Amino acid sequence: MATIKDIAKLAGVSISTASRALNDNPRISEATRTKVKQIAAELGYSPNYNAQTLTRGEANMVGLVFPVTDQSALANPFHIDLMRGAGVALEQRHYTMMVAIAETEERLLETVKSMVTQSKVHNFLLLYTKEKDPVTDYLRDAGMNFVVIGHPEKQGDRFVDNDNIQAGFLATQKLLDDHHCQHVAFVTSPHHWSFEVDRQLGCRQCLNERGLG
Structure with a gap:
């Protein structure tokens, strides 16, 4: 199985340069990166991610x-x-x-x-x-x-930020317009998650705009 050392030897560069080229390091010229990647592909090189884990x-x-x-x-x-x-x-x-x-x-x-x-x-x-x-x-x-x-x-x-205020507003709007709900109740969990607070705020904004708050 091909190693990074084999690639570096065929490309005429150091092992560290070959490694940087394979990882698209901008400090390595585009020509060198292309050459190293082509050689790696021809050799069927597959990076050893377990070894990288140990190194890093x-x-x-x-x-x-x-x-x-x-x-x-x-x-x-x-x-x-x-x-x-x-x-x-x-x-x-x-x-x-x-x-x-x-x-x-x-x-x-x-x-x-x-x-x-x-x-x-x-x-x-x-x-x-x-x-x-x-x-x-x-x-x-x-x-x-x-x-x-x-x-x-x-x-x-x-x-x-996935904008839970807007999500609460749109969900309430859909209940009112598409399902013709007359009474909207917002149910929360006992954990008081911040997304629940934001969605409840959006719900109230929608209800207030409709005069239902």
Whole structure:
């Protein structure tokens, strides 16, 4: 089986240059990158991601952290869509997913800690935001790379805002216009998730615009 050393020898470059070329490092000229990649393809070279994990000290994985979830709870279609999209993006970068899901904050935190210390997962996507979240606090203090879905708890945290206020507004609008509901009730969980607060706000905005608030 071909190795990076074989590719470097045939390309007439150092092993480090060959490695950078295969990883599209902009410091390597386009001509060299093209040459190295062509040789790699001809040799049928396949990167050893396990070796890269040992070298970097971190795994080619991203941890997907679900909000605290009871075993009897129905699957959230939004989370499934997120996993599907994340999976497609990660596959293109030769990364895989590892999921953290638990019924309590304590068990969820222990799972995430195990992913960091034992599985060497250093990149995380949290499918929720919550004030005083122990998981977020741990990842922040440990210097891990993470992104949250929703409004970040602290300034400086990276996030993707999926606009739950607008989601609540549009859902209420649909109930009123398409299903002709006369009384709309907004039901929340006991966890007080930030996305529930935002969706309830959007619902109220819609009702107020219709004079039903």
